[in-house]
Amino acid sequence: xxxxxxxxxxEGKAVRLTKGLMDSAKIYSDRxxxxxxxxxxxxxxxxxxxxxxxxxxxxxxxxxIIEKIASQTNLKIEIGGGIRDEKRIQDYLNLGIYxxxxxxxxxKNPDFVKLVAKKYKVAVGIDANNGFVAVEGWAEVSxxxxxxxxxxxxxxxxxxxIATDISKDGMLNxxxxxxxACIANASGVDTIxxxxxxGIEDIISLKANKSIAGAIVGKAYYEGKIDLKExxxxxx
Numbered sequence: 001x002x003x004x005x006x007x008x009x010x011e012g013k014a015v016r017l018t019k020g021l022m023d024s025a026k027i028y029s030d031r032x033x034x035x036x037x038x039x040x041x042x043x044x045x046x047x048x049x050x051x052x053x054x055x056x057x058x059x060x061x062x063x064x065i066i067e068k069i070a071s072q073t074n075l076k077i078e079i080g081g082g083i084r085d086e087k088r089i090q091d092y093l094n095l096g097i098y099x100x101x102x103x104x105x106x107x108k109n110p111d112f113v114k115l116v117a118k119k120y121k122v123a124v125g126i127d128a129n130n131g132f133v134a135v136e137g138w139a140e141v142s143x144x145x146x147x148x149x150x151x152x153x154x155x156x157x158x159x160x161x162i163a164t165d166i167s168k169d170g171m172l173n174x175x176x177x178x179x180x181a182c183i184a185n186a187s188g189v190d191t192i193x194x195x196x197x198x199g200i201e202d203i204i205s206l207k208a209n210k211s212i213a214g215a216i217v218g219k220a221y222y223e224g225k226i227d228l229k230e231x232x233x234x235x236x
Contacts, residue, residue: 003203006052010022010053014035015028016219019218020134023047032069033073037073040074046076048078051066051079054105055082056082063095087118097124103127107142110153110179113153121159122158124181126148129166130167134166150182161191162191173194174197175202180192180212183214190213192214193216194216198228203231
């Protein structure tokens, strides 16, 4: 199982939100590229980045910071937030990004996502509120069930699915293992749990479920609730 430390970018700074609310942002670093290097030094091979400003703007906003992170580490980086067209995908991959995460557009234009998934490394972000898909920086909740969206990408060639239970995000009250497993089983695609990881016990629970391919760790690390080095060892 992979452990993906997370950096959420807002106005060039590394922040964490609670339940995706922008006005809940807590700043943890104004030099996110240094954070990325710290993760690499701890043993990380992956890095999960979200351009929060981009998610709301509908286009990348923190590209220069992301380029700096990519140029100063050897991490496999996945990036999401505001990616709506093929040019943005190409731009990010040209910066050395390993794969892009397509969220809102995965619901609104699945034909496009299936098309680019055949050409590039693409992950689909499925963010759910009470089981229903949320889009546009979680500002809108659709009437589409998360598991139904997952089924849509079962044979589409996507590299991974990032499954986020919004009610858990930034709350430090435990990851939703069952939700993540449901997405994995519905899609048959490597599925990464996002939102709610509060400590090593969550990593152990996720690892015990063979259908789950990874876990994103954010606030738990920043708030000193989890030892990433230990998490990397358990995940092996």
